[in-house]
Amino acid sequence: MNKSIVKLAKISQKEERLIIGLMSGTSLDGLDIALCRIAGSGTSTELSLLHFTTMPYEDEFREWVRQVFAKREIDHQVLCGLNAYVAEVHARLILDALTEWGIDPEEIDAIASHGQTVFHAPQSLTGDNRLPNSTLQIGDGDHFAVRTGIITLSDFRQKHLAAGGEGAPLAAYGDYLLFSSPDEHRILLNIGGISNFTFLPQVGTGLEAYATDLGPGNTMMNQYIFHHFGKEMDLDAELALSGKADPNLLKRLISHNFLALPFPKTTGPELFNLDYLSLCLEDLHSNQDFSHADIMATLNTFSAETMIEGIKRAIEGLENIKVYVSGGGLHNPMLMEQLKAAFPNAVSSFLQLGLDPDAKEACLFAVLANETLAGDPNNVTSIKDSPAVSMGKISLPY
Ligand SMILES: Nc1ncnc2c1ncn2[C@@H]1O[C@H](COP(=O)(O)OP(=O)(O)OP(=O)(O)O)[C@@H](O)[C@H]1O
Ligand SMILES: CC(=O)N[C@H]1[C@@H]2OC[C@@H](O2)[C@@H](O)[C@@H]1O[C@H](C)C(=O)O
Structure with missing residues (x-):
């Protein structure tokens, strides 16, 4: 043999x-x-x-x-x-x-x-x-x-x-085996280039676990900062925090068909990229000149909003929910602030579950x-x- x-x-x-x-x-x-x-x-x-x-x-x-x-x-x-x-x-x-x-x-x-x-x-x-x-x-x-x-x-x-x-996403398998809880419903949110979550229903409630991608996590922010500044990331959201999200551009970005599709679904930078940003900017038909800081703030808020909307959809009608965050986006203070504001007292680092989030x-x-x-x-x-x-x-x- x-x-x-x-x-x-x-x-x-x-x-x-x-x-x-x-x-x-x-x-x-x-x-x-x-x-x-x-x-x-x-x-x-x-x-x-x-x-x-x-x-x-x-x-x-x-x-x-x-x-x-x-x-x-x-x-x-x-x-x-x-x-x-x-x-x-x-x-x-x-x-x-x-x-x-x-x-x-x-x-x-x-x-x-x-x-x-x-x-x-x-x-x-x-x-x-x-x-x-x-x-x-x-x-x-x-x-x-x-x-x-x-x-x-x-x-x-x-x-x-x-x-x-x-x-x-394949994360659902390991998440389900390792982290299902009899005490609470769990959203295991991973903010990598693309954001995705696994929904783990409280054991015994008869609900089904599933995983889905949500939309852009860090990818559009990374692509933008690399294209304009040659940097790999907006470290600690420094540039985004110095700008202001533009409501019209945000609305246009959020109008992407993918975001309205039912769960589960998957995506990638093939869809969420700088071409998509350019398309949205062109569609605004305004002469407004956006600063890099305002665009970064808008992209940051776009990522946060897609995650918030997705999680809200998943937990509608449920109580006793916790959101545990992993992936590089956990280190982005502007993203995390928006998530924490949307789900008060429910959001924490994956470290709470005993595993290094990275x-x-x-x-x-x-x-x-x-x-x-x-x-x-x-x-x-x-x-x-x-x-x-x-x-x-x-x-x-x-
Ligand atoms: N201090 C920080 N400030 C801002 N952003 C950060 C920071 N640390 C990490 N990030 C973001 O996290 C990214 C890395 O995340 P991660 O390693 O989870 O992604 P990935 O594994 O490549 O993605 P995916 O899960 O989509 O395959 C960085 O490129 C950056 O955008
Ligand atoms: C095709 C692909 O590589 N997808 C990745 C990517 O990164 C995040 C998100 O998009 C997720 O769908 C997936 O990775 C994780 C690990 C998964 O399969 O669960």
């Missing part, structure tokens, strides 16, 4: 596994690396985060990815090369992180790699039903496995698509890999509109 298959079988039968969860999102800030110890599976899953780091990308890497990111027309030679290159860079960053933590790669049971999303194309977004729902994450799993010597699970979104989903998504991919290795798809049958499948392709090192 192939030695790697024997090892795989042993790993799947262990009482607990060491899994490295990886997330590299739409913000292109860096690779989130979470070393997790996971015991059990299904609703008995117990996760301990042993180490976490975000290994920042070099500018050159970002520039390569930007060449193909969320673009309809690209150089296929670059895309092809990046599928290997992203994996090589990620594998090196993992090995560096393990060295920093003093951990031998031999000790790790598996890597759970999200890869780098370069295009997200559900039919609801393309408006074209000749091709099926699709999404593309690059950074091939075989390259990870060979470079690190660690069994790698990757490309989690394809099974979700194949089984009838849109390939996202590590959450990477941990959830480790949980998905754990379910594939040791769980049962029936563990997740009660999530609305989410196929109950095990996800992630398995790559062997030898």
Whole structure:
């Protein structure tokens, strides 16, 4: 029998596994690396985060990815090369992180790699039903496995698509298994490039859990500041806080059809980008010259409003609700102030649930890999509109 298959079988039968969860999102800030110890599976899953780091990308890497990111027309030679290159860079960053933590790669049971999303194309977004729902994450799993010597699970979104989903959001699975509560209804809001939440009904109420994207989180703010100032983000919302949101531009931005669609739904920077901002500005038919600060304040409020409206829709008629926030947007004071004002005494950091909010998504991919290795798809049958499948392709090192 192939030695790697024997090892795989042993790993799947262990009482607990060491899994490295990886997330590299739409913000292109860096690779989130979470070393997790996971015991059990299904609703008995117990996760301990042993180490976490975000290994920042070099500018050159970002520039390569930007060449193909969320673009309809690209150089296929670059895309092809990046599928290997992203994996090589990620594998090196993992090995560096393990060295920093003093951990031998031999000790790790598996890597759970999200890869780098370069295009997200559900039919609801393309408006074209000749091709099926699709999404593309690059950074091939075989390259990870060979470079690190660690069994790698990757490309989690394809099974979700194949089984009838849109390939996202996948957070619902881990959220449901780890954070459902008998005491309160929970909204687990993640503010990455795109904002999304998982609704976890209070256990026993008979309501169904589900997850959905909401709209732009940080992506439009990041794109704007990068385009005009060459910076990666509006650190601590400094520019946005110095401006004033324009009500007409805000109204026009909020009129996007996507925002009115029912849950669950998914989106990406393919829809929420600077072209959309330009379109909205043109439509205003005003001669008004907006300052950069006012535009940033408007984009910040646009993100906040889409989240607030989405959460209000989800919790209508319910009481005893808490909103737990994770993702980079948690560090944006203007966004958080608006959320807290909309839901007084209900909003707090994900840290309240005992997990580093910046590590959450990477941990959830480790949980998905754990379910594939040791769980049962029936563990997740009660999530609305989410196929109950095990996800992630398995790559062997030898
Ligand atoms: N101090 C801060 N002030 C303002 N914004 C911040 C701050 N820290 C982080 N952010 C925002 O958070 C972003 C990173 O968020 P995160 O790492 O959650 O995104 P991601 O994982 O790339 O996204 P996604 O979940 O959409 O894939 C930054 O690019 C920035 O926009
Ligand atoms: C296609 C894709 O990469 N989607 C990401 C993105 O980032 C946030 C939001 O858009 C979410 O739908 C998803 O990631 C999270 C981890 C998810 O699948 O739950």
